[in-house]
Amino acid sequence: MELALWTYEGPPHIGAMRVATAMEDLHYVLHAPQGDTYADLLFTMIERRDKRPPVTYTTFQARDLGGDTAQLFKSAVRNAYERFRPQALLVGASCTAELIQDDPGGLAKALDLPVPVIPVELPAYQRKENWGAAETFYRLVRALAGPHVPDSTATQPKRIAGRKPSCNLLGPTALGFRHRDDVQEVTRLLDDLGVSINVVAPLGATPADLARLGEADFNVVLYPEVADTAARWLERSFKQPRVTTVPIGVGATRDFIAEVESLCFEAPAANPGEAASRLPWYSRSVDSTYLTGKRVFIFGDATHAIAAARVATEELGFQIVGLGSYSREFGRDLRAAAESYGVQPLITDDYLEVESRIAELQPELVLGTQMERHIAKRMGIGCAVISAPVHVQDFPARYSPQMGFEGANVLFDSWVHPLMMGLEEHLIGMFREDAEFGTDARPSHLGQAAETIGATDAARYGEAPRDSTPRNSEISWADEAERELGKVPFFVRGKVRRNTERFARDGGCAVITLETLYDAKAHFGR
Amino acid sequence: MNGNAAVPAPVPAVDSCAEVNAGEREVLRQRGQREVFCGLTGIIWLHRKIQDAFFLVIGSRTCAHLIQSAAGVMIFAEPRFATAIIGERDLAGLADANDELDRVTDRLLARRPDIRLLFLVGSCPSEVIKLDLDKAAQRLSKRHAPSVRVLNYSGSGIETTFTQGEDACLASLVPCLPAANANESSLMVVGALADVVEDQLLRLFGDLGVGPVGFLPQRAANKLPPVGPKTRFLLAQPFLGDTARALEARGARHIQAPFPFGVEGTTAWLRAAADVWGVDEDRFNRVTAPARQRAGRALARYQDMLAGRRFFFFPDSQLEIPIARFLARELAMTPLEIGTPYLHRQHLAAELALLPEDAQLSEGQDVERQLDRCAALRPDITVCGLGLANPLEAQGLTTKWSIELLFTPIHGYEQAGDLAELFARPLQRNTALAV
Numbered sequence: 001m002e003l004a005l006w007t008y009e010g011p012p013h014i015g016a017m018r019v020a021t022a023m024e025d026l027h028y029v030l031h032a033p034q035g036d037t038y039a040d041l042l043f044t045m046i047e048r049r050d051k052r053p054p055v056t057y058t059t060f061q062a063r064d065l066g067g068d069t070a071q072l073f074k075s076a077v078r079n080a081y082e083r084f085r086p087q088a089l090l091v092g093a094s095c096t097a098e099l100i101q102d103d104p105g106g107l108a109k110a111l112d113l114p115v116p117v118i119p120v121e122l123p124a125y126q127r128k129e130n131w132g133a134a135e136t137f138y139r140l141v142r143a144l145a146g147p148h149v150p151d152s153t154a155t156q157p158k159r160i161a162g163r164k165p166s167c168n169l170l171g172p173t174a175l176g177f178r179h180r181d182d183v184q185e186v187t188r189l190l191d192d193l194g195v196s197i198n199v200v201a202p203l204g205a206t207p208a209d210l211a212r213l214g215e216a217d218f219n220v221v222l223y224p225e226v227a228d229t230a231a232r233w234l235e236r237s238f239k240q241p242r243v244t245t246v247p248i249g250v251g252a253t254r255d256f257i258a259e260v261e262s263l264c265f266e267a268p269a270a271n272p273g274e275a276a277s278r279l280p281w282y283s284r285s286v287d288s289t290y291l292t293g294k295r296v297f298i299f300g301d302a303t304h305a306i307a308a309a310r311v312a313t314e315e316l317g318f319q320i321v322g323l324g325s326y327s328r329e330f331g332r333d334l335r336a337a338a339e340s341y342g343v344q345p346l347i348t349d350d351y352l353e354v355e356s357r358i359a360e361l362q363p364e365l366v367l368g369t370q371m372e373r374h375i376a377k378r379m380g381i382g383c384a385v386i387s388a389p390v391h392v393q394d395f396p397a398r399y400s401p402q403m404g405f406e407g408a409n410v411l412f413d414s415w416v417h418p419l420m421m422g423l424e425e426h427l428i429g430m431f432r433e434d435a436e437f438g439t440d441a442r443p444s445h446l447g448q449a450a451e452t453i454g455a456t457d458a459a460r461y462g463e464a465p466r467d468s469t470p471r472n473s474e475i476s477w478a479d480e481a482e483r484e485l486g487k488v489p490f491f492v493r494g495k496v497r498r499n500t501e502r503f504a505r506d507g508g509c510a511v512i513t514l515e516t517l518y519d520a521k522a523h524f525g526r
Numbered sequence: 527m528n529g530n531a532a533v534p535a536p537v538p539a540v541d542s543c544a545e546v547n548a549g550e551r552e553v554l555r556q557r558g559q560r561e562v563f564c565g566l567t568g569i570i571w572l573h574r575k576i577q578d579a580f581f582l583v584i585g586s587r588t589c590a591h592l593i594q595s596a597a598g599v600m601i602f603a604e605p606r607f608a609t610a611i612i613g614e615r616d617l618a619g620l621a622d623a624n625d626e627l628d629r630v631t632d633r634l635l636a637r638r639p640d641i642r643l644l645f646l647v648g649s650c651p652s653e654v655i656k657l658d659l660d661k662a663a664q665r666l667s668k669r670h671a672p673s674v675r676v677l678n679y680s681g682s683g684i685e686t687t688f689t690q691g692e693d694a695c696l697a698s699l700v701p702c703l704p705a706a707n708a709n710e711s712s713l714m715v716v717g718a719l720a721d722v723v724e725d726q727l728l729r730l731f732g733d734l735g736v737g738p739v740g741f742l743p744q745r746a747a748n749k750l751p752p753v754g755p756k757t758r759f760l761l762a763q764p765f766l767g768d769t770a771r772a773l774e775a776r777g778a779r780h781i782q783a784p785f786p787f788g789v790e791g792t793t794a795w796l797r798a799a800a801d802v803w804g805v806d807e808d809r810f811n812r813v814t815a816p817a818r819q820r821a822g823r824a825l826a827r828y829q830d831m832l833a834g835r836r837f838f839f840f841p842d843s844q845l846e847i848p849i850a851r852f853l854a855r856e857l858a859m860t861p862l863e864i865g866t867p868y869l870h871r872q873h874l875a876a877e878l879a880l881l882p883e884d885a886q887l888s889e890g891q892d893v894e895r896q897l898d899r900c901a902a903l904r905p906d907i908t909v910c911g912l913g914l915a916n917p918l919e920a921q922g923l924t925t926k927w928s929i930e931l932l933f934t935p936i937h938g939y940e941q942a943g944d945l946a947e948l949f950a951r952p953l954q955r956n957t958a959l960a961v
Contacts, residue, residue, distance in 0.1 A: 001584075001610045001626040003633060010591040033650045035564025035683025038592045040913030046595075050920030052913065059560045062684040065654075076559070083894060095586035096650035096684070099617075124586060125614045352604075 012132025300387025558892025565691025824943025
């Protein structure tokens with residue numbers, strides 16, 4: 001048993017639903033007890049979908065357990081087929097139905113429906129949402145494209161000279177973080193490169209589309225958490241190479257272009273789309289000097305966290321103080337990335353562990369999921385969301401990709417927004433004795449102070465508010481030094497406190513005086 | 527206080543006609559997909575109400591995900607609910623599930639010394655693997671006595687639908703209630719209410735001379751209301767069948783009444799208790815008149831907007847019938863179909879008697895066929911769960927989320943206007959928008 005307050009990922013059948021809901025003309029029959037239909041609201045409320053997910057639940061109850069739940073499942077499959085007439089059916093069980101062992105695959109097959117019936121077995125007591133999405137997508141691809149795999153003796157048909165190279169975009173799902181806009185952005189990028197899109201899947205694909213995945217020259221794996229398994233199978237079966245660079249950030253987008261070009265035979269176009277890229281200049285403009293060395297903590301799915309780390313260091317000049325992910329499946333990649341930045345990797349799905357790491361590191365910015373947004377809000381630290389799980393505000397009405405050159409522009413805006421503007425930071429430093437600015441002034445564009453928001457929430461819900469700059473118990477502050485610390489602008493106060501305490505501890509000093517404070521300042525700089 | 531009203535006074539004439547009426551009324555029953563929450567969802571409002579209680583679900587990752595998703599935003603650093611997620615090792619018997627549960631509970635209580643009452647909440651998987659939570663609660667109660675009391679109930683989807691979780695939770699509390707003084711009559715109001723509503727009701731009962739009044743659940747677990755043979759109880763919610771039975775088993779007697787929604791419901795509900803306490807007509811009118819008039823004025827604001835509007839309830843909280851009665855009788859709205867997950871004929875007898883005769887009742891659900899009926903009727907306002915609301919809006923139907931009926935204070939005179947407003951707002955918005 002594992003004690004969980006909040007979870008980063010749902011159970012694996014939620015991953016299957018994200019795939020099914022992304023697709024057209026596919027229907028998922030889920031053997032599940034009453035109550036599991038809550039999952040519909042993830043899609044209709046958080047993502048504001050205007051259609052119910054294409055999922056039929058058997059919603060069995062206690063009285064059915066004594067009777068014939070298998071029969072209930074069969075009639076649910078038959079009715080769903082009659083009502084929705086999908087091109088293919090996906091069948092499976094949620095956690096409770098897994099325990100009663102009704103064999104949804106076998107039962108559905110026995111109905112002899114005139115469409116492919118694809119069973120997915122998702123061990124709910126071992127696996128989680130992203131694994132469920134990857135397994136479901138793989139099973140669908142294998143079942144639907146499998147019949148078109150050339151036999152091993154036949155050679156792959158060569159591309160006809162003059163025909164545009166084509167690829168599949170793999171991985172976007174329902175409820176994905178900015179998947180809709182990423183697909184649009186990457187499609188435009190590939191179009192600029194002269195590459196046409198054969199199939200985007202699962203988002204918007206029909207089962208018939210999956211059947212023709214093998215017609216593309218190569219595959220672009222946009223979201224490895226979902227598409228890696230399927231892409232590897234396609235590579236083995238159709239000899240389709242995989243493009244594995246995820247184009248998040250300017251540098252990664254350039255690498256992505258290079259990787260795509262290496263798979264095409266035509267002469268490469270000169271940096272398509274770069275003209276629209278504002279991040280490099282914005283980052284080099286003098287106002288951005290203040291971004292230098294901002295201490296940032298990053299947590300998310302492995303792909304987004306690793307990509308964010310690169311953008312943060314190479315493209316914004318931040319300093320990474322922590323890097324972590326809840327994607328255990330990609331733990332090796334994340335550990336390698338953390339090592340390259342010289343930080344401890346944090347691979348966990350325990351929200352409290354992430355919270356205590358953030359409290360300990362005292363970053364100036366958190367890039368995380370909606371969980372870290374709540375953590376950061378309580379601690380009064382700026383935060384931008386970079387990864388699922390996300391909430392309704394992370395499905396913006398405007399075009400807001402994370403990938404490609406426009407995606408990099410979006411990253412610049414959304415990561416810099418929670419921070420103080422450069423000139424603003426200096427002015428507040430200069431005028432901090434002024435009543436209007438005070439020592440707790442916040443970025444002017446953010447309106448109400450973050451700490452105040454946190455405190456209001458905490459008061460409203462009766463939880464104790466937390467101090468954003470935890471004190472170190474073994475070391476005490478002399479009154480005079482504490483007062484002087486209060487004059488330091490809030491956005492560096494936590495860092496100054498931490499540095500000074502470290503300095504005092506290293507020097508074996510138990511009470512921090514005014515002298516210690518300025519000695520530490522001289523020692524650390526800034 | 528009037529202690530000598532031992533004989534229950536009959537609630538107005540509606541009671542008898544209710545029985546006839548309820549018997550005659552045709553109820554549509556279909557079996558298919560039920561688009562409803564399970565009883566675990568009740569934790570979301572119960573943990574706010576009982577402030578020193580913790581709810582530990584023994585379930586799967588799905589249970590944890592449900593509570594997290596239904597709660598919407600994760601505003602609490604450490605909420606007073608959590609899930610002990612059953613893993614493969616627990617199923618394979620490698621780890622004794624009971625040892626694991628003890629370990630998880632120890633860890634939890636060590637972190638949260640403020641907790642006085644711990645509910646072990648059963649789920650679908652814990653029931654299917656037959657984990658005995660009764661025994662576990664007894665064992666853990668001994669282990670953590672006297673600082674923490676451990677109780678258990680089931681919120682599983684195979685046993686409970688949405689608000690039945692509150693029923694199961696309150697029923698589990700009943701055996702812990704202290705024994706009441708055998709010579710003193712007392713009133714107990716049963717069902718989680720907003721604190722502000724409790725305070726309003728306390729003032730009214732005080733002015734009527736009805737009392738002493740206790741509330742179940744209480745804000746603090748160590749202040750449970752006493753119960754005994756001279757306890758009479760009013761249900762504030764229509765979904766508390768098991769709790770009522772448990773109270774009756776301890777000698778308390780139920781005061782039959784309509785539910786306190788709207789002016790009419792609140793008056794009849796208060797009247798039923800006042801009759802038991804022998805409060806005369808004059809005093810009753812004098813005490814309730816100001817609030818009745820105020821509520822009437824608050825309702826008048828929405829009458830033009832709502833009169834004649836046709837409404838359709840998908841089954842959700844069991845509140846559908848009393849609220850449909852309020853909408854039909856106090857706002858002149860027209861019920862098309864009133865779906866309810868479960869129809870408790872006895873507790874709803876007085877309500878059924880007041881419902882327009884041509885309203886179609888349905889119990890249970892086949893959501894696909896119900897959606898077809900709804901699409902054919904095209905109601906002016908459709909009350910449904912969160913999974914259905916946006917898809918119906920996309921078809922041009924105006925909807926109201928039924929879950930708000932649980933999260934918003936809607937009981938009593940002072941909230942009658944707020945209850946009407948919940949239905950008026952989607953219609954007003956529809957009128958206001960020009961995009």
